[in-house]
Every structure is written in structure tokens, then in C-alpha cells.
Amino acid sequence: xxxxxxxxxxxLGRAGVGKSALVVRFLTKRFIxxxxxxxxxxxxxxxxxxxxxxxxxxxxxAGQEDTIQRExxxxxxxxxxxxxxxxxxxxxxxxxxxxxLLDEIKKPKNVTFILVGNKADLDHCRQVSTEEGEKLxxxxxxxFYECSACTGEGNISEAFYELCRxxxxxxxxx
Ligand code: GDP
Ligand code: MG
Numbered sequence: 001x002x003x004x005x006x007x008x009x010x011x012l013g014r015a016g017v018g019k020s021a022l023v024v025r026f027l028t029k030r031f032i033x034x035x036x037x038x039x040x041x042x043x044x045x046x047x048x049x050x051x052x053x054x055x056x057x058x059x060x061x062a063g064q065e066d067t068i069q070r071e072x073x074x075x076x077x078x079x080x081x082x083x084x085x086x087x088x089x090x091x092x093x094x095x096x097x098x099x100x101l102l103d104e105i106k107k108p109k110n111v112t113f114i115l116v117g118n119k120a121d122l123d124h125c126r127q128v129s130t131e132e133g134e135k136l137x138x139x140x141x142x143x144f145y146e147c148s149a150c151t152g153e154g155n156i157s158e159a160f161y162e163l164c165r166x167x168x169x170x171x172x173x174x
Contacts, residue, residue, distance in 0.1 A: 007164045008057045010073050012098050013083035014091040015063040018118040021149035022083065023060045026160055031150050038062050049161050056164060074105040079167040080113035081159070084133075086146065087125040092117075092132070099140055112170055114143045114163045121148040 011019045020035040027045055040062040046055050061073055074080075082098050084091040095115065102111040117133045130146055137144030143162055147154025 004053045004055060005168060006055045006057065007167050008059070008076060008078045009081065009160070009163060009167075010059040010061060010077035010079075011081045011083060012061055012073075013063075013081075013116075014085070014088070014094045017083045017085040017088065017091045018149045019083050020060050022081075022116070022118060022147075022156060023058055025149040025152060026156050027058075029152070031152070047161065047164075049164055052168075054164055054168075056160070058160075070101070071105055074102055078112065078171070079163045080111065081116050081163060082113055083116045083118055084128065085119045086117045086128045086133075087119050087122045089127040092128045092136075095136060110170065112163070112167050113140075114145065114159055114166075115140065116159060117144070117146040118149055120146045120154055121151045 011023060013019055015037055020039070021031060023043065024030065024032055027043055041060045043058045043060070044055060045058060046053065048054070059073060059077065080102060082095050084095055099111070099113070102113065115133065115137045117128060133146060134144055143159070143166070145154055145159040147156050147159065149156065
């Protein structure tokens with residue numbers, strides 16, 4: 001019988017980068033234009049990753065939280081997707097502060113996370129090149145995905161699955 005595992009994932013990133021859109025695209029394969037930006041939701045999703053049945057809990061953060069709440073989110077999660085918007089350089093500049101926050105709260109453990117550049121369909125408005133995203137991911141030693149919640153390009157499911165795999169690999173070696 002397949003083993004079951006639980007993996008808790010929090011989605012972080014500046015407001016408006018498409019965190020909710022990405023989660024909904026992953027769960028429903030659809031794109032919905034508008035969500036309440038203040039809404040914070042947790043979703044449960046079962047997936048078979050490789051040969052294992054995995055229950056994922058996805059926390060779509062809203063960015064309205066105070067420091068205590070944010071700390072709670074970070075403590076709660078096993079892994080993180082830090083999202084920026086390729087058309088918003090400011091959101092890219094916020095990736096490092098998010099990563100530093102994770103290190104600060106999760107220390108002394110290594111933090112498991114992936115970097116996601118969303119809105120790849122808006123290439124004509126691009127402010128962050130693919131190379132810049134790749135370079136940052138190399139510096140931070142994490143996997144990198146450029147994708148679009150709008151068109152579904154960039155294999156969003158694979159990004160979430162890879163994050164789960166990495167969380168489980170690291171749990172096994174601890
Ligand atoms: P959040 O604040 O990070 O949760 O961002 P939302 O998911 O609410 O998205 C913010 C805005 O960006 C909404 O108007 C979405 O329709 C839009 N959006 C999200 N993802 C994409 C995408 O991949 N491409 C485009 N063109 N727009 C997107
Ligand atoms: Mg949202």
C-alpha cells in the first residue's frame with residue numbers, strides 16, 4: 001500500500017504577484033481573474049507524487065498579517081513558495097527579505113523553498129529577466145520556475161510537487 005505523507009506549504013510574496021491565482025490554477029487548472037486580496041485560505045489537496053500519496057496543505061497568505069501572524073505561518077509550514085511578478089521589479093527585490101525572514105524564524109534548520117516568477121504571459125511588460133531569476137535561485141540554492149497562472153505555462157504543478165519532494169527528502173535526512 002502507498003505511504004501517505006503530509007506536507008504543509010505556505011505561499012509568500014508581495015501583494016498582487018498572483019499567489020491566489022497560482023494556488024487556484026494548481027488546484028483547479030483554471031484561472032480566475034479576481035480574488036479578495038485580503039483573504040487568507042488554506043487548501044487540502046491529495047496528490048500522488050512519484051509513488052507516494054501526499055496530502056498537501058497549502059496556505060495562501062494575504063500579506064495583511066502582522067509580524068506575529070507571519071511568524072506563525074513560517075513556523076507552521078514545512079516548505080515555501082516565494083513568488084514574485086516578472087513585471088514588478090519591486091516584488092523581485094522583496095524575495096531576499098522573505099528568505100531572510102524564513103532563515104531567522106526557522107534557524108538552525110535549512111529552509112526548504114522554491115522561487116517562482118509569475119505572470120510570464122506578460123512578457124511585453126517584463127521587468128525581471130529569466131536570467132536574473134535563475135541567478136537569484138542559484139545564489140539561494142533553490143529550484144526556480146517561471147510560469148503564468150493565467151495561461152498555465154511553466155508547469156505550476158511540477159513546481160509544487162518538486163517542493164513537496166524536497167521537503168520530504170530533507171525530513172528523511174534529519
Ligand atoms: P496575490 O495578492 O499575490 O494573491 O495576487 P492575486 O492572485 O490576487 O493576483 C493579483 C492580480 O494579478 C489579479 O488581477 C490577477 O488576475 C493577476 N494575475 C495573477 N496571476 C497572473 C498571471 O499569471 N498573468 C496575468 N496576466 N495576470 C495575473
Ligand atoms: Mg491573494
